[in-house]
Amino acid sequence: MAIILAVFSALVLPPPPPSPSPAAVTIATPRGEVRVSVERDHTGAPIVPVRQVFTALGGMVSETGDWVEASVSGQSFRFLVGTPYYRVGDQVLVLATPMVRRRDSLFVPLQFLTEILPQRFVQRYHYDGRRAHFTEIAGTGSVQHAGTLPNGLLPGHMVTIDPGHGGSDPGNPGKYFPKGVQEKHVTLQIGLLVRNELQARGVAVRMTRTSDVRTPLLERAPMCSDGCDLFVSLHVDALPSSRRDYKSVRGFHTLIIGEENSADATRVARMENESLRYEIEDGAGAEDDALAFIFKDLSRNEYLLESANAAELIQARLAKIHSGENIGVRQTNRLAVLNTAQRPAMLVEMGYATNRQDAQFMQSPSGQRKIAGALADAIVQYLIAYDHKVGAGALSGVGK
Numbered sequence: 001m002a003i004i005l006a007v008f009s010a011l012v013l014p015p016p017p018p019s020p021s022p023a024a025v026t027i028a029t030p031r032g033e034v035r036v037s038v039e040r041d042h043t044g045a046p047i048v049p050v051r052q053v054f055t056a057l058g059g060m061v062s063e064t065g066d067w068v069e070a071s072v073s074g075q076s077f078r079f080l081v082g083t084p085y086y087r088v089g090d091q092v093l094v095l096a097t098p099m100v101r102r103r104d105s106l107f108v109p110l111q112f113l114t115e116i117l118p119q120r121f122v123q124r125y126h127y128d129g130r131r132a133h134f135t136e137i138a139g140t141g142s143v144q145h146a147g148t149l150p151n152g153l154l155p156g157h158m159v160t161i162d163p164g165h166g167g168s169d170p171g172n173p174g175k176y177f178p179k180g181v182q183e184k185h186v187t188l189q190i191g192l193l194v195r196n197e198l199q200a201r202g203v204a205v206r207m208t209r210t211s212d213v214r215t216p217l218l219e220r221a222p223m224c225s226d227g228c229d230l231f232v233s234l235h236v237d238a239l240p241s242s243r244r245d246y247k248s249v250r251g252f253h254t255l256i257i258g259e260e261n262s263a264d265a266t267r268v269a270r271m272e273n274e275s276l277r278y279e280i281e282d283g284a285g286a287e288d289d290a291l292a293f294i295f296k297d298l299s300r301n302e303y304l305l306e307s308a309n310a311a312e313l314i315q316a317r318l319a320k321i322h323s324g325e326n327i328g329v330r331q332t333n334r335l336a337v338l339n340t341a342q343r344p345a346m347l348v349e350m351g352y353a354t355n356r357q358d359a360q361f362m363q364s365p366s367g368q369r370k371i372a373g374a375l376a377d378a379i380v381q382y383l384i385a386y387d388h389k390v391g392a393g394a395l396s397g398v399g400k
């Protein structure tokens with residue numbers, strides 16, 4: 001017993017010092033400045049009135065019984081009064097303290113303003129704790145057209161993000177990832193971050209998977225159809241150990257459909273198509289059907305130019321944050337996941353698991369954040385260029 005107590009007391013951390021929380025927070029937006037007073041819940045934790053906060057941010061709040069739905073920047077948050085939980089998309093997340101009703105008003109922890117919003121919308125919101133100042137960053141640069149988001153994008157875009165592999169299909173074994181970490185884990189971690197980054201930039205996201213499951217390879221790209229602008233499949237490359245230089249090759253490349261322009265693209269296609277093996281073993285589809293998709297006529301040629309534009313932007317953005325080589329955009333007609341695409345589509349090999357530095361970069365939280373931010377920036381840049389190109393349609397409200 002004594003031992004248990006000793007261990008237990010060693011684990012109990014001293015309570016954190018009461019953080020000095022401000023009496024009020026200033027919310028500054030392009031629509032004006034609002035001062036919101038900070039109250040205390042019965043435990044002394046700082047809370048702020050929900051309606052006042054969301055109204056200041058140009059958002060909306062609606063109540064159904066104890067469920068509260070609040071939306072801002074195209075993102076909806078669902079709270080349940082009396083609980084410290086909230087829901088965003090299919091994620092359930094935790095608040096510092098429960099949402100409470102006091103008099104006729106609802107309150108969320110101050111943390112919602114100081115941490116949750118700035119972290120979810122990194123480009124849009126900033127909190128300065130020293131000055132108790134919450135800022136909405138206005139669009140930069142050129143004149144903002146009516147109806148565009150602060151980043152210049154028209155609302156209503158949707159992108160499908162495909163974290164490669166999953167479930168029984170681990171992808172490559174991840175030579176230099178920590179033990180037990182394989183390609184499928186890293187693609188999912190980065191994929192979820194890309195989703196958050198895109199949502200923060202006002203782009204809706206559909207995921208081919210959000211957990212460790214094996215979505216059939218040929219069902220992934222078709223998830224980007226009506227109303228979807230772009231399909232981006234995320235992968236990690238690995239070279240066979242039979243190559244003498246397999247540990248030294250590093251960098252990132254993006255594949256799109258097109259006439260084969262490098263032997264290495266064929267190698268990648270062969271490797272990524274290996275995923276089909278899991279489907280064939282499962283009896284989920286006959287091998288012939290699978291191969292028919294791979295070799296079928298390239299009806300996606302109409303999207304070749306769009307795919308190439310987006311792929312170039314992705315390479316350019318990754319080059320700014322990736323220490324590996326910019327290997328460039330490659331074309332192949334043999335990638336099953338792209339040959340089933342119905343929209344502009346690409347497959348990004350974010351680095352080599354067979355190279356120590358690349359592997360370290362891709363599995364570290366900071367590396368993952370940088371990659372996700374670069375991908376989201378490139379996608380938004382592509383969508384803005386696309387909006388401009390279809391300008392006439394966009395102005396009449398027919399975005400695409």
Ligand SMILES: [Zn+2]
Nearest residue numbers: 164171235236
């Ligand atoms: Zn892969």
